Amino acid sequence: MYEKLNDLLINLCRAISTRKLYFEGHPKVQSLASEFMSQMRDFCEIANMDKLFIGVNEGNIVFEGKNLVGPSIVGKQLVLFTEKLRCGGFSISRETTEQEFGLFLDLTTELQKPLESILKARELLVERNITTIEIAQQYIAPSGPMIKDEQAVWQGQDSASFFQSPTLIYQALFDTVAQAHGEVAEGGDIDIDNTRSVSEYMLHFTRTHFSDLMQHVHYPDYDSYTVGHSVRVAALAVFFANSHGWNEELLLSIATAGLLHDIGKSMIPDEILFKPGKLNVEEFSEMTAHAQLGAEILLGHQNTTPLDIAAAWGHHIRHDGKGYPQQPPWATRHPLTSLLQICDTFEALTAARPYKPSVTPYLAFCIMLKDKNCFHPNLLASFISTVGIFPPGNNVLLSDGRKGVVIATGHRIGRPRIKITQDQGGESIPIGDQYLVDLSAPYAADLNVQELLLNTNKGLVAG
Numbered sequence: 001m002y003e004k005l006n007d008l009l010i011n012l013c014r015a016i017s018t019r020k021l022y023f024e025g026h027p028k029v030q031s032l033a034s035e036f037m038s039q040m041r042d043f044c045e046i047a048n049m050d051k052l053f054i055g056v057n058e059g060n061i062v063f064e065g066k067n068l069v070g071p072s073i074v075g076k077q078l079v080l081f082t083e084k085l086r087c088g089g090f091s092i093s094r095e096t097t098e099q100e101f102g103l104f105l106d107l108t109t110e111l112q113k114p115l116e117s118i119l120k121a122r123e124l125l126v127e128r129n130i131t132t133i134e135i136a137q138q139y140i141a142p143s144g145p146m147i148k149d150e151q152a153v154w155q156g157q158d159s160a161s162f163f164q165s166p167t168l169i170y171q172a173l174f175d176t177v178a179q180a181h182g183e184v185a186e187g188g189d190i191d192i193d194n195t196r197s198v199s200e201y202m203l204h205f206t207r208t209h210f211s212d213l214m215q216h217v218h219y220p221d222y223d224s225y226t227v228g229h230s231v232r233v234a235a236l237a238v239f240f241a242n243s244h245g246w247n248e249e250l251l252l253s254i255a256t257a258g259l260l261h262d263i264g265k266s267m268i269p270d271e272i273l274f275k276p277g278k279l280n281v282e283e284f285s286e287m288t289a290h291a292q293l294g295a296e297i298l299l300g301h302q303n304t305t306p307l308d309i310a311a312a313w314g315h316h317i318r319h320d321g322k323g324y325p326q327q328p329p330w331a332t333r334h335p336l337t338s339l340l341q342i343c344d345t346f347e348a349l350t351a352a353r354p355y356k357p358s359v360t361p362y363l364a365f366c367i368m369l370k371d372k373n374c375f376h377p378n379l380l381a382s383f384i385s386t387v388g389i390f391p392p393g394n395n396v397l398l399s400d401g402r403k404g405v406v407i408a409t410g411h412r413i414g415r416p417r418i419k420i421t422q423d424q425g426g427e428s429i430p431i432g433d434q435y436l437v438d439l440s441a442p443y444a445a446d447l448n449v450q451e452l453l454l455n456t457n458k459g460l461v462a463g
């Protein structure tokens with residue numbers, strides 16, 4: 001039951017973040033809203049409840065007196081919304097219609113500042129014909145302040161196990177970037193500290209579970225591709241830098257700079273950002289302004305670092321100094337910006353977009369190598385050997401019919417280590433029985449990766 005609640009709340013937070021990014025009738029907003037409502041009704045049915053009460057206390061999401069660690073980290077948007085409504089939580093009824101829930105979601109973007117009081121918030125709900133969603137006074141724990149252990153524990157999950165959940169890490173990263181873009185589009189401020197703390201989660205996780213994270217971040221999603229793209233770029237850059245022993249401080253800078261590198265796109269109109277066809281000259285020039293705009297936005301924030309600003313400014317500047325924005329010939333740049341430029345291009349090539357299909361990593365590397373002087377040559381060579389032509393997190397089909405997920409690049413490029421998840425007969429292997437095959441090892445000399453199974457439901461032939 002608690003697992004369902006976890007998913008439910010994460011979807012609610014996701015619906016709020018998405019509503020901040022897109023207009024009310026956008027299919028993405030509608031599908032998340034109806035998914036949430038149907039999950040909510042199922043949950044109420046199982047729990048035998050007429051309404052679901054979600055509390056917020058001291059910045060944490062609370063259910064039945066317990067802090068929910070995962071949703072609290074992910075659900076910053078939900079917490080901020082309750083602060084604006086001056087309430088300690090709200091209940092959604094099984095009777096709540098999708099239309100009513102949609103009106104409630106609209107308020108999450110409309111309310112710029114906290115209301116005067118909870119009474120004003122209640123008046124506003126009535127004014128908007130929201131009658132089955134009720135807001136509650138500030139939450140008071142039934143048995144006084146919660147003790148530290150209880151605060152950290154939710155259904156056996158403490159914050160350490162949060163680090164082991166790729167879904168939650170990905171959702172937290174996605175939510176942070178979506179929130180930053182949403183705030184900037186509305187003229188608000190980016191929560192840089194929150195971005196940095198989520199970056200820290202990513203660092204911890206990437207050290208041990210990069211392939212798990214990449215399985216999540218590899219999903220191309222047209223509607224949210226700026227957000228998903230930023231998360232993937234950051235994850236790739238952290239993976240590379242971590243594999244090369246870059247220090248902790250620099251790793252944190254890379255993660256944050258990667259997450260925010262395209263923040264300038266929040267100022268670019270959707271019609272240009274999501275145009276399915278080729279951009280005309282004016283549109284292209286408007287689009288290219290995002291690099292400078294991003295640097296300007298970050299310059300206006302106190303807690304950003306010069307590296308964050310340099311990455312936003314320079315991630316479309318080539319190694320030979322061409323590209324955009326124009327820079328003076330004497331300018332030099334930090335390896336972090338050069339690395340993000342590589343990750344940015346690689347991600348853009350290997351992800352599907354409304355106007356183009358994805359290409360395999362192998363083809364992406366061919367394209368990048370062909371463009372002489374575009375990338376820092378040593379960094380590009382290291383990047384290729386680190387990420388490999390079957391990057392961790394990708395699903396592959398082996399020449400003997402087994403399927404698996406790439407865990408690590410392996411000693412030889414093109415011969416990664418694979419966790420076998422499906423046998424030759426097409427049967428899924430239970431998690432506990434899955435095993436590793438190292439294609440670089442002598443025992444696997446006769447085996448090959450036959451196909452890279454990208455998450456677009458279309459397999460692409462390896463190479």
Ligand SMILES: [Fe+2]
Nearest residue numbers: 261262315316
């Ligand atoms: Fe960009």
Ligand SMILES: [Fe+2]
Nearest residue numbers: 229261262344
């Ligand atoms: Fe980018």
